[in-house]
Protein backbone atom coordinates (compact mmCIF):
# COMPACT_ATOMS: atom_id res chain seq x y z
CA UNK A 1 0.00 0.00 0.00
CA UNK A 2 1.16 3.53 -0.54
CA UNK A 3 2.56 5.48 2.32
CA UNK A 4 2.60 9.24 2.64
CA UNK A 5 4.05 9.85 -0.84
CA UNK A 6 2.33 10.99 -3.97
CA UNK A 7 -0.91 9.15 -4.90
CA UNK A 8 -0.22 5.99 -6.88
CA UNK A 9 3.44 5.81 -5.91
CA UNK A 10 3.92 2.52 -4.06
CA UNK A 11 6.37 2.00 -1.24
CA UNK A 12 9.31 -0.35 -1.06
CA UNK A 13 8.49 -3.46 0.93
CA UNK A 14 10.52 -6.00 2.88
CA UNK A 15 9.35 -9.47 1.83
CA UNK A 16 8.37 -11.46 4.93
CA UNK A 17 8.36 -14.92 3.34
CA UNK A 18 11.93 -16.17 3.87
CA UNK A 19 15.00 -15.24 5.90
CA UNK A 20 16.47 -13.36 2.96
CA UNK A 21 13.92 -10.61 3.59
CA UNK A 22 14.52 -8.91 0.26
CA UNK A 23 13.91 -5.20 0.26
CA UNK A 24 11.83 -4.75 -2.86
CA UNK A 25 11.70 -1.39 -4.55
CA UNK A 26 8.38 -0.61 -6.24
CA UNK A 27 7.93 -3.10 -9.10
CA UNK A 28 11.11 -5.03 -8.23
CA UNK A 29 11.54 -8.81 -8.17
CA UNK A 30 12.98 -10.63 -5.17
CA UNK A 31 16.06 -12.83 -5.25
CA UNK A 32 13.89 -15.87 -5.82
CA UNK A 33 12.49 -14.20 -8.97
CA UNK A 34 9.03 -15.47 -8.04
CA UNK A 35 7.83 -12.55 -5.90
CA UNK A 36 7.47 -8.90 -6.85
CA UNK A 37 6.56 -5.68 -5.13
CA UNK A 38 3.15 -4.82 -6.50
CA UNK A 39 1.53 -1.79 -4.91
CA UNK A 40 3.68 -2.10 -1.81
CA UNK A 41 3.02 -5.82 -1.23
CA UNK A 42 5.20 -8.89 -1.82
CA UNK A 43 3.07 -10.66 -4.43
CA UNK A 44 3.74 -14.26 -5.60
CA UNK A 45 4.15 -13.59 -9.29
CA UNK A 46 4.98 -17.28 -9.80
CA UNK A 47 1.55 -18.27 -8.43
CA UNK A 48 0.09 -20.93 -10.71
CA UNK A 49 2.82 -20.49 -13.34
CA UNK A 50 3.56 -24.11 -14.11
CA UNK A 51 6.79 -25.08 -15.86
CA UNK A 52 6.68 -28.82 -15.11
CA UNK A 53 3.87 -31.31 -14.65
CA UNK A 54 4.39 -35.07 -14.43
CA UNK A 55 2.97 -38.15 -12.79
CA UNK A 56 5.73 -39.43 -10.52
CA UNK A 57 5.93 -42.48 -8.28
CA UNK A 58 5.72 -41.31 -4.68
CA UNK A 59 9.12 -42.92 -4.04
CA UNK A 60 10.72 -40.49 -6.51
CA UNK A 61 9.89 -37.43 -4.37
CA UNK A 62 11.41 -39.16 -2.30
CA UNK A 63 8.73 -40.39 0.09
CA UNK A 64 9.62 -43.90 1.13
CA UNK A 65 6.85 -44.66 3.63
CA UNK A 66 3.88 -42.61 2.42
CA UNK A 67 1.45 -44.79 0.45
CA UNK A 68 4.16 -46.88 -1.28
CA UNK A 69 3.30 -47.74 -4.86
CA UNK A 70 1.14 -44.66 -5.38
CA UNK A 71 1.61 -41.73 -7.74
CA UNK A 72 1.50 -37.96 -7.31
CA UNK A 73 0.78 -35.36 -9.94
CA UNK A 74 3.99 -33.39 -9.50
CA UNK A 75 3.95 -29.69 -10.29
CA UNK A 76 6.71 -27.10 -10.41
CA UNK A 77 7.08 -23.45 -11.28
CA UNK A 78 10.27 -21.36 -11.43
CA UNK A 79 12.39 -19.63 -8.82
CA UNK A 80 14.22 -20.44 -5.60
CA UNK A 81 15.57 -18.52 -2.63
CA UNK A 82 18.83 -20.53 -2.61
CA UNK A 83 21.59 -20.94 -5.20
CA UNK A 84 23.03 -24.36 -4.32
CA UNK A 85 25.95 -24.84 -6.73
CA UNK A 86 24.98 -28.49 -7.24
CA UNK A 87 21.29 -27.87 -8.03
CA UNK A 88 19.94 -30.52 -10.40
CA UNK A 89 16.92 -28.36 -11.30
CA UNK A 90 18.81 -25.12 -11.89
CA UNK A 91 17.13 -24.51 -15.24
CA UNK A 92 13.89 -23.73 -13.44
CA UNK A 93 15.07 -22.97 -9.91
CA UNK A 94 17.36 -20.18 -11.09
CA UNK A 95 15.01 -18.94 -13.80
CA UNK A 96 12.67 -16.00 -13.97
CA UNK A 97 9.47 -15.65 -15.93
CA UNK A 98 11.20 -14.83 -19.22
CA UNK A 99 13.71 -17.68 -19.07
CA UNK A 100 11.36 -20.66 -19.21
CA UNK A 101 8.04 -21.47 -20.77
CA UNK A 102 5.14 -21.77 -18.38
CA UNK A 103 1.39 -22.00 -18.44
CA UNK A 104 -1.03 -20.78 -15.83
CA UNK A 105 -3.09 -23.25 -13.83
CA UNK A 106 -5.57 -22.22 -11.18
CA UNK A 107 -5.57 -24.39 -8.03
CA UNK A 108 -8.96 -25.83 -8.99
CA UNK A 109 -7.63 -26.72 -12.45
CA UNK A 110 -4.61 -28.47 -10.95
CA UNK A 111 -6.84 -30.43 -8.58
CA UNK A 112 -9.15 -31.33 -11.47
CA UNK A 113 -6.16 -32.64 -13.46
CA UNK A 114 -5.12 -34.80 -10.52
CA UNK A 115 -8.68 -36.06 -10.16
CA UNK A 116 -8.78 -36.92 -13.84
CA UNK A 117 -5.46 -38.77 -13.49
CA UNK A 118 -6.91 -40.70 -10.53
CA UNK A 119 -9.91 -41.63 -12.64
CA UNK A 120 -7.57 -43.16 -15.22
CA UNK A 121 -5.29 -44.78 -12.63
CA UNK A 122 -6.44 -45.31 -9.03
CA UNK A 123 -2.83 -45.36 -7.88
CA UNK A 124 -2.82 -41.55 -8.24
CA UNK A 125 -3.58 -40.12 -4.80
CA UNK A 126 -2.86 -36.42 -5.09
CA UNK A 127 -0.47 -33.59 -5.85
CA UNK A 128 3.19 -32.91 -5.04
CA UNK A 129 4.61 -29.38 -5.12
CA UNK A 130 8.20 -29.92 -6.16
CA UNK A 131 10.97 -29.32 -8.77
CA UNK A 132 11.65 -25.62 -8.02
CA UNK A 133 11.18 -24.19 -4.50
CA UNK A 134 7.42 -24.22 -3.83
CA UNK A 135 7.55 -22.00 -0.76
CA UNK A 136 8.53 -18.86 -2.68
CA UNK A 137 4.92 -18.92 -3.92
CA UNK A 138 3.54 -20.70 -0.87
CA UNK A 139 0.08 -19.26 -1.48
CA UNK A 140 -0.30 -21.56 -4.50
CA UNK A 141 0.54 -24.58 -2.35
CA UNK A 142 -2.06 -23.44 0.20
CA UNK A 143 -4.83 -22.84 -2.32
CA UNK A 144 -4.08 -26.03 -4.27
CA UNK A 145 -4.06 -28.06 -1.07
CA UNK A 146 -7.51 -26.74 -0.20
CA UNK A 147 -8.79 -27.58 -3.69
CA UNK A 148 -7.18 -31.03 -3.50
CA UNK A 149 -8.68 -31.78 -0.11
CA UNK A 150 -12.15 -30.96 -1.41
CA UNK A 151 -11.68 -33.74 -3.96
CA UNK A 152 -10.24 -36.25 -1.53
CA UNK A 153 -6.71 -35.82 -2.87
CA UNK A 154 -3.55 -35.52 -0.78
CA UNK A 155 -0.91 -32.78 -0.93
CA UNK A 156 2.82 -33.36 -0.56
CA UNK A 157 5.47 -30.65 -0.28
CA UNK A 158 9.05 -31.19 -1.46
CA UNK A 159 10.99 -28.17 -0.29
CA UNK A 160 14.15 -26.67 1.11
CA UNK A 161 12.04 -25.63 4.10
CA UNK A 162 13.63 -22.19 4.11
CA UNK A 163 10.67 -19.97 4.98
CA UNK A 164 9.58 -17.96 7.96
CA UNK A 165 7.54 -19.71 10.58
CA UNK A 166 4.18 -17.98 10.16
CA UNK A 167 3.83 -19.29 6.62
CA UNK A 168 4.73 -22.83 7.65
CA UNK A 169 2.17 -22.59 10.45
CA UNK A 170 -0.49 -21.78 7.88
CA UNK A 171 0.54 -24.56 5.49
CA UNK A 172 1.24 -27.38 7.95
CA UNK A 173 -2.37 -28.43 8.62
CA UNK A 174 -2.98 -28.62 4.86
CA UNK A 175 -0.09 -31.00 4.15
CA UNK A 176 -0.43 -34.76 4.11
CA UNK A 177 3.27 -35.37 3.52
CA UNK A 178 6.52 -33.45 3.18
CA UNK A 179 10.10 -34.13 2.30
CA UNK A 180 12.31 -31.30 3.52
CA UNK A 181 15.93 -30.90 2.45
CA UNK A 182 18.29 -30.48 5.35
CA UNK A 183 21.30 -29.56 3.27
CA UNK A 184 23.79 -29.63 6.08
CA UNK A 185 23.98 -28.80 9.74
CA UNK A 186 26.19 -25.73 9.67
CA UNK A 187 25.48 -22.12 8.75
CA UNK A 188 28.63 -22.28 6.58
CA UNK A 189 27.10 -24.94 4.35
CA UNK A 190 23.94 -22.92 3.93
CA UNK A 191 26.10 -19.89 3.10
CA UNK A 192 27.73 -21.98 0.35
CA UNK A 193 24.19 -22.55 -0.95
CA UNK A 194 23.64 -18.81 -1.21
CA UNK A 195 21.35 -18.77 1.80
CA UNK A 196 20.74 -15.70 3.89
CA UNK A 197 21.78 -15.54 7.53
CA UNK A 198 19.38 -17.49 9.72
CA UNK A 199 18.42 -19.97 7.00
CA UNK A 200 19.56 -23.10 8.84
CA UNK A 201 17.52 -22.01 11.86
CA UNK A 202 14.51 -21.45 9.60
CA UNK A 203 14.85 -24.90 8.03
CA UNK A 204 15.19 -26.51 11.44
CA UNK A 205 12.08 -24.66 12.61
CA UNK A 206 10.17 -25.88 9.54
CA UNK A 207 11.15 -29.49 10.23
CA UNK A 208 10.23 -29.11 13.90
CA UNK A 209 6.86 -27.61 12.96
CA UNK A 210 6.03 -30.35 10.47
CA UNK A 211 7.21 -33.05 12.87
CA UNK A 212 4.68 -31.72 15.35
CA UNK A 213 1.83 -31.68 12.83
CA UNK A 214 -0.27 -34.80 13.49
CA UNK A 215 -1.57 -35.16 9.92
CA UNK A 216 1.71 -34.64 8.10
CA UNK A 217 3.95 -37.58 7.24
CA UNK A 218 7.52 -36.26 7.33
CA UNK A 219 10.69 -37.33 5.58
CA UNK A 220 13.99 -35.42 5.49
CA UNK A 221 16.77 -35.58 2.90
CA UNK A 222 20.45 -34.70 2.96
CA UNK A 223 22.33 -34.75 -0.33
CA UNK A 224 25.89 -35.74 0.55
CA UNK A 225 28.38 -33.63 -1.37
CA UNK A 226 32.04 -34.72 -1.18
CA UNK A 227 34.16 -32.38 0.91
CA UNK A 228 31.19 -30.21 1.88
CA UNK A 229 28.89 -32.14 4.22
CA UNK A 230 30.20 -35.71 4.17
CA UNK A 231 31.61 -36.00 7.66
CA UNK A 232 30.30 -38.66 10.03
CA UNK A 233 30.04 -36.03 12.75
CA UNK A 234 27.65 -33.89 10.70
CA UNK A 235 25.33 -36.76 9.75
CA UNK A 236 25.48 -38.10 13.31
CA UNK A 237 24.38 -34.69 14.63
CA UNK A 238 21.52 -34.46 12.11
CA UNK A 239 20.26 -37.95 12.87
CA UNK A 240 20.44 -37.40 16.64
CA UNK A 241 18.47 -34.17 16.28
CA UNK A 242 15.80 -35.84 14.11
CA UNK A 243 15.53 -38.69 16.61
CA UNK A 244 14.81 -36.11 19.30
CA UNK A 245 11.87 -34.82 17.26
CA UNK A 246 10.42 -38.32 16.97
CA UNK A 247 9.71 -38.30 20.68
CA UNK A 248 7.03 -35.68 20.26
CA UNK A 249 5.26 -37.35 17.36
CA UNK A 250 3.68 -40.30 19.15
CA UNK A 251 3.21 -42.09 15.83
CA UNK A 252 5.30 -42.96 12.78
CA UNK A 253 8.90 -41.83 12.91
CA UNK A 254 10.65 -39.44 10.57
CA UNK A 255 12.28 -41.12 7.57
CA UNK A 256 15.78 -39.86 6.76
CA UNK A 257 17.27 -40.05 3.25
CA UNK A 258 21.01 -39.86 2.67
CA UNK A 259 21.47 -39.36 -1.04
CA UNK A 260 24.33 -39.39 -3.47
CA UNK A 261 25.49 -36.27 -5.28
CA UNK A 262 25.97 -36.30 -9.04
CA UNK A 263 27.69 -33.46 -10.90
CA UNK A 264 25.35 -30.63 -11.89
CA UNK A 265 25.41 -26.94 -12.73
CA UNK A 266 28.31 -25.11 -11.07
CA UNK A 267 29.71 -28.42 -9.81
CA UNK A 268 29.53 -30.18 -13.14
CA UNK A 269 33.23 -31.08 -12.91
CA UNK A 270 33.06 -32.56 -9.43
CA UNK A 271 33.16 -36.30 -8.84
CA UNK A 272 30.01 -38.09 -7.66
CA UNK A 273 29.84 -39.10 -4.03
CA UNK A 274 31.33 -42.56 -3.60
CA UNK A 275 28.61 -45.11 -2.89
CA UNK A 276 30.67 -46.37 0.05
CA UNK A 277 30.50 -42.90 1.62
CA UNK A 278 26.71 -42.73 1.31
CA UNK A 279 26.30 -46.19 2.81
CA UNK A 280 28.72 -45.44 5.65
CA UNK A 281 26.85 -42.24 6.52
CA UNK A 282 23.53 -44.08 6.37
CA UNK A 283 24.94 -46.54 8.90
CA UNK A 284 25.89 -43.59 11.10
CA UNK A 285 22.31 -42.26 10.89
CA UNK A 286 20.99 -45.72 11.80
CA UNK A 287 22.54 -45.30 15.24
CA UNK A 288 19.69 -42.90 15.98
CA UNK A 289 16.89 -43.55 13.49
CA UNK A 290 14.82 -46.60 12.56
CA UNK A 291 14.12 -45.54 8.98
CA UNK A 292 17.13 -44.49 6.94
CA UNK A 293 17.24 -44.73 3.14
CA UNK A 294 20.08 -44.32 0.69
CA UNK A 295 19.33 -42.57 -2.58
CA UNK A 296 20.87 -42.42 -6.06
CA UNK A 297 23.08 -45.43 -5.29
Ligand code: SF4
Nearest residue numbers: 015018021022030032
Ligand atom coordinates in the same frame (compact mmCIF):
# COMPACT_ATOMS: atom_id res chain seq x y z
S1 SF4 B 1 10.63 -15.28 -0.79
FE1 SF4 B 1 12.68 -14.82 0.01
S2 SF4 B 1 13.97 -14.58 -1.84
FE2 SF4 B 1 11.80 -14.40 -2.51
S3 SF4 B 1 11.36 -12.19 -2.45
FE3 SF4 B 1 10.72 -13.05 -0.47
S4 SF4 B 1 12.52 -12.76 0.88
FE4 SF4 B 1 13.26 -12.53 -1.26
